[in-house]
Amino acid sequence: MRKLLLKVIRLTFFCLICIFSCSSVANEQSLIEFSKNKQWIKLLHYKTVSTSQSYITTPDFFLSKTVDNSSLEELKATITAFYLPVNKNESNDEHALCRFPARLNLIQSQIDFSFYGELPEVECTQYKIWRNQIKSDSISLVFASGYMSNPASMHGHLLLKFSEASGNKSTELLDNSLNYGAIVPNKENPLLYVLRGILGSYNASFSDQHFYKHMHNYGNVELRDMWEYKLTLTPDDVALIVSHLWEILPANFDYYFIDENCAYHFAKLIELVLDDPIINDGSLWVLPNAVTTGLAKAIYKNKPLLEKVNFIPSRETVLLNYYGQLTAEQKQVADTIIADDFSFAIEKYEALDNDDKKIIIESLFQYINVVKQKDKNHDGIKANKRKLITERLKLPIGKAIRYKEEKLNLAPHLARRPSKVSLGIATVEESKLYTTTGFRMTYFDNLTSGVGLSKFSNLEMIDVEIIADKTQAKILKLDLIDISSLYLPAIPWTNSTASAWSVRAGYEQLNNTCIDCGIYFAEGSLGKSIRIGSEGLGFAMIGSKAFFGEENDVTVYTKLGFLTSITKNLKAKFELQKTSDIALSRSYTNSLSLAFSYEFSHHWDVRLLLEKKETTFTALTINYYWGF
Amino acid sequence: MKMNKAIISTLMVGALTIATMNSAAAEKVTMKKLNPWTDCGIGAMVFTSNGAAAAISNVIWDLGTTAVISNLSSQNACGSEQAKTAMFIQATLPVLEQEVATGEGEYVTAMLELRGCEASSHTEIINAVRKDIAQKPTDNAEALYNILENRVAASFANSCASA
DSSP states (O other): HHHHHHHHHHHHHHHHIIIIIIIIIIHHHHHHHHHTTTTHHEEETBBBSSSSOSEEEEOOOOOTTTOOOOOHHHHHHHHHHHSSSSOTSSSSSHHHHHHHHHHHHHHHHHOOGGGOOOOOOOOHHHHHHHHOOOOOOOOEEEEEEETTTSSGGGTOOEEEEEEOTTTGGGGGGGEEEEEEOOOOOOOOOOHHHHHHHHTOOOEEEEEEEHHHIIIIIIIISSSEEEEEEEEEOHHHHHHHHHHHHHHTTOOOOEEEHHHHSSSHHHHEEEEETTTTTTSSSSSOOHHHHHHHHHHHEEEEETTSSEEEEEEEEEEEEEEEHHHHOOOOHOOOOOOHHHHTTTTOHHHHHHSOHHHHHHHHHHHHHHHHHHHHHTTOOTTTTTHHHHHHHHHHHHHHHSSOOOOOOEEEEEEEEGGOEEEEEEEEEEEETEEEEEEEEEEEEEETTTTTTTSSTTTTEEEEEEEEEEOOOOOOOEEEEEEEEEEEEEEOOOOOOOOOOOOEEEEEEEEEEETTTTTSOEEEEEEEEEEEEEEEEEEEEEEEEEEEEESSSSSSEEEEEEEEEEEEEESSSSEEEEEEEEEEGGGGGGGGSSSEEEEEEESSSSSEEEEEEEEEEEEEEEEEEEEEEEEO | HHHHHHHHHHHHHHHHHHHHHHHHHHHHHHHHHOOOOOOOOOHHHHTOOOOOHHHHHHHHHTTTSSSEESSSGHHHHHHHHHHHHHHHHHHHHHHHHHHHHTOOOOHHHHHHTTTTGGGGGGHHHHHHHHHHHSSSSSOOOOHHHHHHHHHHHHOOOOTTTTO
């Protein structure tokens, strides 16, 4: 064993001497030049071209055996490792030629090192098996819409998908896909989960799977719509990305929820074959939406990088779509079947022809799937589903209803940019005049155009407004989070109304009479909502608010509201709130607010706010929307 | 010299013995019908979010609940068509069983493609499977897999990958 080790060391030494001492100065020069090659730097996942610090934290990924060696040292170590004979005590798959196919491909394409001799012949069994499984004629980036049940997923999620050139819809489930995520211990404490995610104390890695697992998890279980961004990359560039995946699959990264997340690393992966970045390197935060925007703008080999966007509806979207296609009679028969505990011995049903029966059963399949996900404790789902299956088996094969494309599902890259700065003027009781300045980190509010976003929702993080006069400047409000979903559509046939919820926490002035009465708060509310016309929404909610600071207290409130689009560019929101006559809220038991937003370009809008909260506060602001 | 011969002979005998044992084992494996649920641990692997699964795979941040298992890059042990089909059925049963009842759909197509069945045989196979399920209803993934496997073995062996 020791002899063998000595032999390997001697051989390595010999190779090094051959490669770097005996080689000409010109060759050394070509190595130095290549070590600065953008693609080489990207293959090492260095944070910048000028530093040798990598996002990858696994030492084994670096053949120079440390994570902070220069790109030149890593290049020399890589070439040396390529020339090493196979270690008989190790599997061939451990050889550098098998572990780093993308490095080999890139180096060979740029440097002529044939005079170093022939590379050893190594049979890379594992790599070949894996590579043969990846259908890689094209690459898509898949955006899964925001998932409100998980704080890390509210902004959406990204994954990569590989398809065959002739890929058709029927086989897309078997496409290969790549996910990126933090490695989270089972049953992690939710608070710890958020904190550790933000502070970067999780490891993260890529994982490869068939697309059907994601399709099932996101679309069927979590009921999230997806958009597939198909890219125009050439087969050679797709091949380079795929072979690089093999290199990084065993590697770990640090995970930072804010910036070094799935969006960031997928952008970097695609940038491997692009001249210009998809997202700015200096981005302080990176959202999945920013990557889709970057893809839509990117130019690749003098043409758009983005070929097309496909919408992949969730199970709930399919249900609502099917429901919209049913006739009044079909809806009514389905309702009777549900009410009769999925019995089909119903005169009206039996009188229908086979096509109508099939349409009803297939719609009820969607219904029962959604009920199962939304109401985990619902009794009898399994038994009722068996009845549906049994009934469907009696009828001829073939689908009788299919998803009908809708214009509503606009892709996320069309949404307004997520960050905001604002300037404005404000008055209190029409006597005092103030200037206001504001900043919002992410993402959208319910006065934002709903294009590419969840309609009637609010998802804001770090939203601050400063108010100032000639003598002082104070924080008018600082929302750490302000999240609401005012329209969660009811499941068809359940005779329920849509529901609404909201959560908000931060710091604000207690009421409008002073700008010196700031207090910390956290509040939450639940309620019901109803669509009024095609663009309007009415809602009624009940909530509770806790105050912290010089005084600690709790109050409860109810509110009624109405949100609507008056024109394509003009939105309005009205809210009337009745707060209990207890605690700190005594000063404003009744309050009302009216807000208008007029969008005069994709990046700009102007807003007017009138708020009566003990005294009247009026503000006019102009807002600019941007993103990294 | 004698010593070297002895070593070589010992090695050869050893190698032959191991090779024989391996081929015997291989024969034994091929003789035994694969049960992916017990032989590959599919039931425990798919959608399990236990610590072991998290350790060997990657409980992704985005879901927090999804154990990413059976990665393509570590799929050799149970990489046969049957095992892949079983994994697919286990992972997608709620939608798949509806499509089987309907007799068509992308999940049905994907299942039969994974099983290595020619596209031209899909309709006939799913027709036959529907009839079997109508007579003997299934309520779990393993039961559906067994019906498919039995039907393939009995009537569609020439149209699908061999077991």
